[in-house]
Amino acid sequence: MRPLRTARDCRGVRFLWRTGERMRLRLTLILIGCLAAFTLLWSMWPSPISPAYWDEPAAPEMTGALEPDGALADAVAIDVGLPGSGEGIAVSDTGTIYYGTADGRVMRLMPNADNETETALEVAQVTETLILGLDWIAPDVLGVAAISGLYALDVETGHYTLVSSGAPAHPFGYVNDLAAAPDGRIFFTDSSTRWGHDSDRDRYRHDMLENRPSGALYVWDPATHQTRLVRSRLHYPNGIELAPDGRSVLVAETFRYRIVRIWIDGPEAGSKDIFAENLPGLPDGLATDSRGRLLVTMPSPRVPLLGFLHRHPRITQLLMKVPEWLRPGAVPARAFILVLDTETGEALDSWHDPDGRLGYLSNTVEAPDGDLWIGTTDRGHLVRFSPDRPDTAGDTGAPVSLDD
Known part of the structure; x- marks a missing residue:
């Protein structure tokens, strides 16, 4: 007991x-x-970025010309290599497709005898860094915008030269895209002098969150063989296209959701005005099609979280100090191409990828047969799309692989 x-x-x-x-x-x-x-x-530990406050406007309603139509479901994807390959793309007068790779090569895409498959042939190893933009600067000569600088490549001989690696007192950070004027001048964008080519590739996110004007527009003049600064303090200048008037260039400021016009001749040379603003997505590549319309490649629609972070820079700083695996990941791709009037900037149409199959689209060029060829940043494939003939654009199956 x-x-x-x-x-x-x-x-x-x-x-x-x-x-x-x-x-x-x-x-x-x-x-x-x-x-x-x-x-x-x-909280006292320094953040790697210094974000600016921006009261981002509300995104426009996706109605009318912006209505997601799923047209890009009819596009065909063609594998060309590692992610980053195919971001820069150009097409010749004969319809030959050229594209850059993640490791600095320029490739030529050749159709096979059956006209249903393609073979990629190396034109030249131009650099060892990512190629972001291609454009014709002379017959058979491609201008190549790579992270390391601006190059000229003779596609017949494979000979290339470094055109510019910087301007006096203005070293390049992140050469992105180019546009050639009829007089031989080459205009090109440097997206970020703060987060440049010596940084990791994903450092563009730092620029996206900082939202500061650390980019610039340059011109290389064949008369003097010199590079000159045209306009500084641009917000991540990306795609560029010569305007129809020939006196200005249109430049996409990706993380401000707008396209600006920068005058290159006349008394207004160097000045800037807004061509189209409060766009429904993040503008990347710019191109003019045979009908005189401006094609704006949008890798993604607007992201509500990004708008919140732009309005709360202190929270953005704190977010960048947590381990990367704790930060929000990339948003799912819902790319589309926006069609604008080149005179007014008014939206005329848009073609959407309904299920994100194509990934983040980057640059668009029109081939002589009217098809559009579109580059990508994350999938390592090119996209072929027939905007006016969706019934003949191809199936919606898995990407087509290149023959070795």
């Missing part, structure tokens, strides 16, 4: 209980102190 508990036993139990309570309280206070110290140190 268990003996009755004495008063001494009860006092002992109470003592042990109180001791345990004190220990738990002490541990709790220690944990709270450690957490407070860690939070203080973490």
Whole structure:
């Protein structure tokens, strides 16, 4: 039989209980102190970016010309290599497709005898860095915009030269795209002098979150063989296209969702005005089609989280200090091509990828047969699309692989 508990036993139990309570309280206070110290140190630790405040306007409603129509479901994807291959793309007068690769090569896409498959042939290893833009600067000569600089490539001989790696007092950071004027001048964008080519490729996200004007527009003049700064303090200038008037260029400022016009001749040379703003997505490549319309390649629609971060720079700083695996990931691709009037900037049409099958689209060029060839940033494939003949654009199956 268990003996009755004495008063001494009860006092002992109470003592042990109180001791345990004190220990738990002490541990709790220690944990709270450690957490407070860690939070203080973490908040004081410098952020890798210095974001600017921007009261981002609400995105336009996706109605009318912006209505997602799923037209790009009829596009055909052609594998060309690692992600980043095919981001820069050009087409010759004879319909030959050229594209850049992630490791700095320019490739020629040749149709096979059956006209249903293609073979890729190397034209030249121009650089060792990612090629972002291609454009014709002379017959059989491609201008090549790579992270390392601006090049000229003779596609017949494979001979290439470094045209420009910087301007006096203005070293390049991230050469992105180019457009050639009839007089031989080459205009090209440098997306970010702050997060340049010596950084990791994904550092463009830093520029996206900072939202500061650290990009620039340059021109290379064949008369002097010199590179000159045309306009600084641009917000991530990306795609570029010569305007129909020949006196200005249109430049996509990706993370401000707009296209600006920069005058290149006349008394207004160097000045800037807005051509189209508050676009429904992030504008990348710009191209004019045979009907005189401006084709704006949108790798993604607007992202609500990005708008929130633009309005709260302090939160953005704190977010960039957490481990990368804890940060929000990339949004699913829902790319589309926006068609604008080159005179007014008004939206005329849009062609959408309904299920993200094509990935993040980058640049668009029109072939002589009217088909559009579109580059991608993340899938390593080219896309062929017939905007006016969707019934003949191809099936919607898996990407077509190149023959070795």
